[in-house]
Amino acid sequence: MPEARLRKILSVFEGKRGALISVLQRVQEEFGYLPEEALKEIATFLKLPRSQVFSVATFYAHFYLTRRGDHLVRVCQGTACHVRGASDILETAQHCLGIKTGQTTADYNYSLERVACLGSCALAPLMVVDDTLYPQITTLKVVEILKSTKDAQKEKDSKSKKA
Numbered sequence: 001m002p003e004a005r006l007r008k009i010l011s012v013f014e015g016k017r018g019a020l021i022s023v024l025q026r027v028q029e030e031f032g033y034l035p036e037e038a039l040k041e042i043a044t045f046l047k048l049p050r051s052q053v054f055s056v057a058t059f060y061a062h063f064y065l066t067r068r069g070d071h072l073v074r075v076c077q078g079t080a081c082h083v084r085g086a087s088d089i090l091e092t093a094q095h096c097l098g099i100k101t102g103q104t105t106a107d108y109n110y111s112l113e114r115v116a117c118l119g120s121c122a123l124a125p126l127m128v129v130d131d132t133l134y135p136q137i138t139t140l141k142v143v144e145i146l147k148s149t150k151d152a153q154k155e156k157d158s159k160s161k162k163a
Contacts, residue, residue: 003041005030005031006027006030006038006041009023009026009027009030010023010041010042010045012026013045013046017046017047017048019046020042020046020048020052020053020056021056021060023042023045023046024042024053024056024057024063027042028063028064032064032067032068033064033065033066033067033068034057034063034064034065036065039053039054039057066104067104067108068104068108068111069104069105069108069109069110069111070108070109070110070153071109071110071111071129071130071149071153072110072111072113072128072129072130073093073097073110073111073112073113073127073128073129073146074112074113074114074115074118074127074128074129075089075090075093075101075112075113075114075115075125075126075127076115076116076117076118076120076124076125076126076127076128077090077114077115077116077117078115078116078117078118078121078124079117079121080121080122080124080125081117081118081121081124081125081126083124084124084125085125085138085139086124086125086126088139089125089127089137089138089139089142090114092139092142092143093112093127093142093146094112096142096143096146096147097110097112097146099112100112101113101114102114109150109153115128118133120133120135123135123136124136125137127142127145129145129146129149
């Protein structure tokens with residue numbers, strides 16, 4: 001974890017003891033998750049017990065303590081989606097990515113999450129990849145979408161290796 005990046009974030013909050021959640025949000029934006037070393041530094045910087053910082057970081061579902069994939073795949077499991085086959089959608093995504101819900105691929109390209117509700121019930125079932133919403137998704141579409149995003153990722157990786 002680059003300490004200079006963390007120090008830059010912390011400097012913005014100098015003397016603001018009540019800024020814990022804001023600090024955690026900024027650190028996660030920078031690193032994609034909350035590294036353990038960063039939590040220790042935050043506790044020292046804000047003069048808070050490590051246990052308090054860890055408690056806040058684990059209480060809120062939007063904070064992550066482990067590195068997540070570059071691409072986030074979320075599958076809605078709300079009532080409307082469930083009735084329209086969301087469990088099959090999730091199972092297909094797990095199979096395509098080779099991981100279970102809540103896990104990240106070994107290459108850190110993908111993380112898979114189960115979401116209680118995405119709030120677009122008329123479009124059920126739903127899957128979201130990064131910021132792209134896929135309405136009325138089918139298992140065949142899941143395979144196509146994940147294959148195309150994987151292919152695009154491979155192409156991007158090969159171009160960056162050549163550069």
